[in-house]
Amino acid sequence: MAQKARAKTKATAKPKAVEEERKWVEMQCAFCQGTGRDPFGVMSVLSNCAVCGGMGTVRVKEPYVPCRACGGRGIQSFTRLACMGCGGKGVSHVEEPTETCPVCKGTGLDGLHLYCLRCHGTGVATAKTADS
Ligand SMILES: [Zn+2]
Ligand SMILES: [Zn+2]
Ligand SMILES: [Zn+2]
DSSP states (O other): OOOSSHHHHGGGSOOHHHHHHHTEEEEEOTTTTTSOBOTTOSSOTTSBOTTTTTSSEEEEESSEEEOTTTTTSSBOTTSSSBOTTTTTSSEEEOOSSEEEOTTTTTSOOOTTTSSOTTTTTSSEEEOOOOOO
């Protein structure tokens, strides 16, 4: 009950949400190639794309790199599923600074899991910042 003038004086501060918004870019959904439909019609030819929910576009946080596990197609090799590395977007967000993934040597692939768990199929991993 005691919060009268306080809220108004603080209203000049920039809302944090705006700055966050800039780091996200909208791009064509790789999985359905922007059609918004399930590219394989697994459920029905009219069913929505599971990746973009029928929007045809997906939002990716910058900076991002193309997914190597699926070659940027958003589709897992040998399956009709969305790539597990990038979630079907064809690109993946990476935190800078980056380096070639030491686990998959930049291929983005792992024999057992189809995509490299360390770099999520990007072939690029966040470099460890060394203090020394
Ligand atoms: Zn889609
Ligand atoms: Zn992928
Ligand atoms: Zn890797």
